Each structure stands twice: as structure tokens, then as C-alpha cells.
């Protein structure tokens with residue numbers, strides 16, 4: 594073996610080691626998930642309520658959030674390492690606050706979803722929890738001018754890029770987004 598070749602090989606080995614170290618530290622950052630769980634199957638969430646389309650929207654939002662966080666691969670196969678199964682047990686929609694004339698000032702849409710995250714190999718529930726999400730809205734005014742912090746993020750009306758469109762639809766989406774992000778946070782913080 595020539596000196597030149599040996600040097601070159603050493604260089605390649607060093608680069609490989611660096612990748613290995615970075616690879617490992619990346620892995621350990623994502624390492625709160627049990628080692629045997631690399632992917633998750635998310636079938637359509639069941640809907641025990643009469644509210645139309647929320648199960649479809651919630652399922653796709655949860656799938657999107659998990660894909661975005663890059664914590665688990667999404668699997669289309671029920672023969673996966675884990676599954677997220679859910680049932681929307683309650684959707685309520687009604688007056689939340691009243692003005693001085695006892696007229697409804699604010700409505701609140703809220704949903705409860707029972708979620709289990711199952712370790713399929715060990716037949717064990719990694720998470721079993723009911724998540725709640727809500728959004729407030731007015732039926733008289735547009736979300737961008739209703740004086741309500743619809744998504745409860747501390748930014749109001751025209752100052753908040755998220756507060757626009759159909760008020761009830763917005764409230765439903767806010768509730769769904771909150772639940773999806775709480776589920777992802779629960780997955781991340783379980784271990």
C-alpha cells in the first residue's frame with residue numbers, strides 16, 4: 594500500500610467517524626421513543642359524534658404533525674411497530690360567554706378524543722389519554738374583528754394571521770390543531 598493511498602484511506606475513515614458521531618447524537622436526540630418503535634400506523638379515527646368531517650381532519654392533522662416532527666415513520670400497514678388509535682367521544686358547541694344584554698357574546702366549540710398509542714409487538718399501551726381541544730368564536734363577527742383571541746395564542750384579531758375565514762370552521766380547526774400538537778408532545782415526552 595502506498596503512503597498516498599494510506600493517507601487517503603485515513604481521511605475517508607475520519608470523515609466516516611464524524612458522520613457516525615453526528616449520526617449517533619442525532620439518534621439520541623430522537624431517542625425518547627422506545628428503541629423497538631420506528632414507525633406508526635394511524636388508521637382513521639372513529640367518530641362517535643354527529644359532527645361531520647372532524648375525524649378525517651384530525652387523522653390527517655396528527656399524521657402531518659408526526660411526519661413534520663420526523664420522530665416516527667408513518668406506516669400504511671397495520672403490521673407496524675406501533676399504532677395510534679382514537680375515538681372522538683364528544684363534540685360540543687354552545688354559548689360560552691354573554692354580554693351585558695344577556696346576548697351570547699362568544700361560542701365555544703370543543704372536542705374530546707380518546708387516544709391510545711399501542712406498542713404492537715409487546716401489546717402494550719404507550720399512551721392512553723383523553724385529549725381536549727377548543728376554539729372560541731362569534732356568530733356576529735368575522736374572526737379577524739370579533740375581539741376574541743380565537744386560537745388562544747395571545748395575538749388578537751387583525752394582528753393574528755391565523756384569525757380569518759368562517760368563524761365556526763376556524764374554531765373547529767383550532768381545536769383539531771391543538772389536539773394534534775398535544776398528541777405529538779405526549780409522544781415526545783413519554784420517556
Ligand SMILES: [Ca+2]
Pocket residue numbers: 742743744745746747748749750753756
Ligand atoms: Ca390569536
Ligand SMILES: [Ca+2]
Pocket residue numbers: 735736737738739740741742743749750756
Ligand atoms: Ca379574533
